[in-house]
Amino acid sequence: METVVSGIRSTGKLHLGNYYGALSNFVKMQNDYNCFFFIADLHSLTTHPTPENLYNTVRQVVVEYLAAGIDPEKSTIYIQSHVPEVAELYLYMNMNAYLGELERATAFKDKVRANPDNVNAGLLTYPVLMACDILLHHGTKVPVGKDQEQHLEMTRTFGNRFNRLYNVDYFKEAFAFTYSDKLVKVPGLDGNGKMGKSNGDASCVYLSDAPEIIRKKVMRAVSDSGPTEINQPKPEPIQNLFDLMKIVSSADTLQHFEDLYNKCEIRYGDFKKQLAEDMVLATTPVYSRIKEISEDEEYLQKVIRLGAEKARESATKTMKEVREIIGFRPF
């Protein structure tokens, strides 16, 4: 059975981007694959959370994984830092990752542009740690959103380079995975770019948002005064709202509003109302479970302990083999 590995950083509440890019696929994949789903708390250290904040956000992501339907009996759910073997592998793989290729990574360049005062080494080597998450369990399928495609390419590069260096056929190639025809990019509500926490709360619809909050956010989403010509191309903020509707609504609903837009008869108030209702419908099953799971401390502890145990079993085996390949032999 193929192995699936994926994670989400513990940087706060999960939004529709995380859900449609990653989490909803995690839930589907767990029936068909050997799955490892983790909370990338080590990756989240690049932005220096306080200890309280780190703890709370890790917990929040565990709760939302469970609320979305990841079943700890089927999948291994673990916290990245509970598997210290990944840090060891990261050290070895860093010897084999070059400055030029790390600096060229699009996500790195974006982060440097957005936050030039915090260009730390952890940010530069982020793709190496990500590769190690996957290689540690010999993952071959990685459910992620479009923004992670390049990191998967780098994962293959690092794994293949290790194989060549030590003349082994050890690490397998991993590929980004989605059930849809192409990797998903969920746009934000703020008129440009993807949905993401760094674009502000108003751009994001969170799985933990109450229905009335979702309605408010969608009604305030950036739009314009409407088309003035038949079949007019859509400006970015409007295209984004249609893209969101394509994700959460039925094909008939989407077609209905496409037709109205093309005939210049669309009323954005109605359009947004429908979009909000479909988002509420999509998020309600997750939203309604978050509170209950969050209050069950004993269950959470059990899930996290069991996950760490299973993940370490796999990680320990890999590290024993990696040490042997590199030449760290017992004297």
Ligand code: TYM
């Ligand atoms: P993070 O926390 O930034 O994102 C987690 C997942 O959510 C997806 N995602 C989106 N997908 C579509 N549209 C969006 N607007 C959107 N926003 C976020 C991301 O593509 C991702 O799948 N580097 C990873 C975390 C990670 C990882 C790994 C993933 C660390 N190690 C190993 C897979 C395998 C990340 O992007 O986290």
